[in-house]
Amino acid sequence: MSLKFWKPGTAGPGSTLDRATEVEGNVVPSAPAYSSLSIQSQRERLPIFKHREKLLYCVEKYGVIIVVGQTGCGKTTQLPQYLFEAGWAADGNTIACTQPRRVAATSVATRVAAEVGTVLGDEVGYTIRFEDVSSKERTRILYMTDGMLFRETLVDPLLSRYSAIMIDEAHERSVYTDLLLGVLKKIRRKRPSLRLIVSSATLDATAFLEYFKDSTDPDQATIVSLEGRMYPVEVAYLQEPTPDYVRMAAQVSWNINLQQGPGDILVFLTGREEIDRCLEELSELIPTVPKAASRLIPLALHAGLSTDEQLRVFEKAERGTRKVIISTNIAEASVTIDGIKYVVDSGFVKIRTFNPTTALASLSTVPTSVASAIQRAGRAGRTAPGVCYRLYPESVFESLTHSTPPEVTRIDMTTPILQLKSLGIDDLMKFEWVSAPPSETVLRALEGLAAAGMIGEDGRLTVIGEQVAECPLEVGIARMLFMSKEHKCGEEILTIAAMTSVQDVFIIPDGAPGALAELERRKFTAEEGDHLTLLNAYNAFTKYGRSSGWCKSHALSFRVMSRAVSIRGQLKKYMQRFKLPLDSCEGDARRLRRCLVSGYWRNGARWMADGTYRSVRGNKVLHVHPTSVLFTRKPRSGWVIFHEMEETKKTQIRIITEIEPDWLLDHGHKYSTIEKR
DNA sequence: GAGCACTGC
Incomplete structure (x- = not known):
């Protein structure tokens, strides 16, 4: 076969790219190696170095600096250091640099700590979920995930400990990047001394400039382009x-x-x-x-x-x-x-x-x-x-x-909107989005929050809404945690909340037929459904010493199970803070399932004779996902709740548990829309 | 009777 390719001499915009000289902060198998050259001269050889003075001048003069540079020009590692050297971290101030991914935050921080010549967690540190390698008193350059900094705005709405904040990889437009930009624009009105550096790839840069430009103040924002080798x-x-x-x-x-x-x-x-x-x-x-x-x-x-x-x-x-x-x-x-x-x-x-x-x-x-x-x-x-x-x-x-x-234009915004409300941003139409979510998304989120009792008729947060906004959980799951007090099953609900927060824990081992994993999964099967099956798997994992070998022989992902353990630990702290008891249901699965309904009551479905289900809301035809323990069985009551609904070739429901239809009524739900046959 | 892009708190 011949290659049917045409090679233009100077191809389109993708023809030349930057040289990558920095650790890109991803899965890096080994630590960066330094040659005999001194760290200082290595730093001076980076493409960004010749822009150092210009950058510092702009940070002095302008409030917002949009920095455009290809991956690898050194902005992530060097810019915070330039600011540090120019005195932006004096008087106990901190310079923050956010990343959309955890690995990026940790590996870049490690590298910069080495360049600065400090122990990681001292002058240079990082903060990601479950890991805080920083010191409130001593850390001057702090790398963190954008989700972490957004979370910090819930506690300190003016982000007063920071003198400069760099939002890196802004072109990726993650939800938290967008929310942060919106909040930071607001903060800068109240605290103009705060410097904001938005780092982006070329295509979106002018859109960011437009967003931050202020017709009354020409010194508000500027754009700096970094060329690289x-x-x-x-x-x-x-x-x-x-x-x-x-x-x-x-x-x-x-x-x-x-x-x-x-x-x-x-x-x-x-x-x-x-x-x-x-x-x-x-x-x-x-x-x-x-x-x-x-x-x-x-x-x-x-x-x-x-x-x-x-x-x-x-x-x-x-x-x-x-x-x-x-x-x-x-x-x-x-x-x-x-x-x-x-x-x-x-x-x-x-x-x-x-x-x-x-x-x-x-x-x-x-x-x-x-x-x-x-x-x-x-x-x-x-x-x-x-x-x-x-x-x-x-x-x-x-x-x-x-x-x-x-x-923000593609996902469910219920949780982010609850968090914005917790920040005191009640009028969502007035919030200055970089890109606004579709109005149906906002309406649906508000409707969902009202139905869950998180906001009142005035649109303001209720007491429980205030607390739920702090929890790193979907609203329904958080509600379930709070309701566990009534159903006396906090211990088990906590585990289920953690297990539904991670990806599928059951894996199909490389080369082995799917049936083998299926056999292993059956060992944990609870006839009530998937939520209790997940609970069984978690309990077995902790009982058998949380070992990777045990996971391997039971077709479970050790990585995912370990993450569930961390999440459970974190959620437990929230429960203690909100004075929610950690009662055990003592094997009473009925109580546990009733509690599940308090989180999932909007996700009810009814079994049909052809083996499919119909959703309570919308009467939609639903298929059981093949990973479910209910894939092969009819629920005795004929009713289930499900964790999530996803459309691929057909509409499928994942993580399903059998319930009694009456339990749905506890939450004011009308299920009479389905005709009795 | 049959399937799972990728992050993040």
Whole structure:
């Protein structure tokens, strides 16, 4: 097969990219190594260094500085240090730098502590959920997740301990980045001395400037562009669209292996199913040229893999061999692999969207944006010039949207809106959103909050609403925790709340048939449903010493189970603070299930003779997710509540428990909308 | 009778 690629000499916007000289703060397998050069001279060699004086001048003169620079120019590690050196952390002030991801906050902080020459947690520290490696008195440069800083505004609405705040990776537009920008704009009116640095990739920068510009004050905001040294990435497009990009990805990777010089290959597909199929397609090509096959090492990369399996992609390929890493979007920003010289980009990504009218979450495959196509191509040029093969024609690239719509426009905003109300922002229409969520989303959130008793008729927070706003939980789950006092089952509800906050704990081991995991899962099965099954799994995990070996033999994810333990510990502190008793239901599953209904009463469904369910709200046809213990069984009462509803090929419900229909009535719900047959 | 993009508190 010949490559049907056309290589324009100077390809589109994705042709040249920055050289990556900094740790990008993702999954980094080893600590950054320093050469014999002094740290100081290393710092001065970074592309950002020549902009140091200009940056400091702008921070002095302007309130808000939008910094535009490609990944790797050094802004994340250097800018906070420049501010520190210029005295912005004097008089007990702190300089904050936020990241959308935990790993980024920790690894960048580690690096900067080394550069500053301090112990991590002293002058330089980080704060992420469950880990606070910082000191209120001594830490001057603090890296943190944006969610953490937003949470801090609930306690200190003016963020008075900070003299300067850098919002990094703002172009990713995570919910908390957006909420923070809105709150910070408000804070700056009351506290103009606060300096705000918004760091972004090129495409969105002017939108941020517009957002912060003030017609009455020209010194309000400015924009600073940082150029960096670059390694070119040549971009090639398909001449014709392909009907099957998975097969095409396998063929293109194979041809690179046969025809191109050394260097690893990174393939972007949308999900696990496609990755598995691509691996199969590759293995079918192997017999055609056996010798070349031995030189190619195919590896899968997605979030469902265990840590061990994920780490395999970082192992250096042996001499004379090359890796082909077949990945989901995880490799676009979250995971950085060195040595990639070729990127094969399907041009598609799976995103989760939320339909406020139907309350349905859905997972759909959509074309990538220009911004993410560029980001993906850039993965080929981190350490040397590279090539990016886009599996679509150039005309398609030109039709792509500039960037993925911000998260606030795509997700359920119930919890964020409750938190805004807790900040005293009661009139949501007056809040200055960077991008406003759709009005149906806001209405639905308000309606849900009112129904749950979190806001009163005046739209203001109730006493319980005030407390729930502090909990790092979905509103329904938090309500369930508060109601456990009445049902005397705090101990068990706490565990269930933690287990529903993490991803699926049951894993399908690599290579083993799904039936095996299914058998293991049955050992924990509670006939009442999935919530109690999760409770059983958690209790067994703690009983058998929280060991990874035990998890492995029971098809459970050790990583996810350990996270559930941390979350449970954190939630327990909230319960103690709110004086909620930790009673045990003493095996009374009925009490426990009644309590579950207090959180999930809006998610009721009724069993139908054909094996499907109908939702209480909307009478929608629902299918049980195959991971449920109720997948094969009819509930005796004919009624269930479910944790979540998701649309893929059909509408499915996950994490289900059998209930008595009368219990729904406790919450004023009318279920007579379903006809009796 | 059959399936799970990615973060974050």
